Amino acid sequence: AQKVTQAQTEISVVEKEDVTLDCVYETRDTTYYLFWYKQPPSGELVFLIRRNSFDEQNEISGRYSWNFQKSTSSFNFTITASQVVDSAVYFCALKSSWNYGGSQGNLIFGKGTKLSVKP
Amino acid sequence: DVKVTQSSRYLVKRTGEKVFLECVQDMDHENMFWYRQDPGLGLRLIYFSYDVKMKEKGDIPEGYSVSREKKERFSLILESASTNQTSMYLCASSSQTGNNQPQHFGDGTRLSIL
Numbered sequence: 250a251q252k253v254t255q256a257q258t259e260i261s262v263v264e265k266e267d268v269t270l271d272c273v274y275e276t277r278d279t280t281y282y283l284f285w286y287k288q289p290p291s292g293e294l295v296f297l298i299r300r301n302s303f304d305e306q307n308e309i310s311g312r313y314s315w316n317f318q319k320s321t322s323s324f325n326f327t328i329t330a331s332q333v334v335d336s337a338v339y340f341c342a343l344k345s346s347w348n349y350g351g352s353q354g355n356l357i358f359g360k361g362t363k364l365s366v367k368p
Numbered sequence: 369d370v371k372v373t374q375s376s377r378y379l380v381k382r383t384g385e386k387v388f389l390e391c392v393q394d395m396d397h398e399n400m401f402w403y404r405q406d407p408g409l410g411l412r413l414i415y416f417s418y419d420v421k422m423k424e425k426g427d428i429p430e431g432y433s434v435s436r437e438k439k440e441r442f443s444l445i446l447e448s449a450s451t452n453q454t455s456m457y458l459c460a461s462s463s464q465t466g467n468n469q470p471q472h473f474g475d476g477t478r479l480s481i482l
């Protein structure tokens with residue numbers, strides 16, 4: 250079975266603090282893909298990053314960084330020097346490379362972590 | 369940039385009505401998806417489609433149907449709306465080129481059934 254767990258339901262920080270959002274996944278596949286999305290209060294889900302299972306290199310984009318560790322099945326997301334505009338719900342998602350009964354293309358989402366950044 | 373457009377941001381309907389939610393994407397994507405999002409339950413897949421006139425049930429298809437007559441348009445239909453279908457509905461699309469393509473989402477429709 251495939252599963253994504255975001256154990257942190259809500260996190261509240263003060264502006265300029267660093268914050269890490271945890272994501273743990275389960276899959277039997279050797280090739281898979283991981284994604285992070287941001288959902289601001291306005292509602293739309295915005296794609297942030299994609300990571301292939303065979304590429305364990307961590308990535309940094311401005312204040313955002315992602316730490317992918319296959320050994321612990323984790324794909325954590327860190328925001329450095331958080332800002333009020335970072336307040337949103339963040340979703341981690343998993344996609345298999347295999348077509349399970351016509352499900353190719355489907356994402357398995359975690360339940361999301363609501364991040365509140367206070368000024 | 370990919371643009372996924374949902375016809376309404378907010379919609380209020382009455383119990384028993386037939387409700388249509390429309391979604392259009394402009395990137396010639398093969399895959400399209402409908403989700404509903406509820407507090408504490410995350411995103412749940414209702415239906416998806418990999419080609420014109422093709423549809424597959426997701427995790428919670430009961431009470432819904434879909435239509436995909438054209439590649440760019442994917443409609444979600446509530447046959448007889450009920451109050452437990454009050455929710456946020458999100459449409460998404462993705463390319464079939466490669467296996468690692470992300471889904472791109474519309475702004476969502478907040479549907480209230482009275």
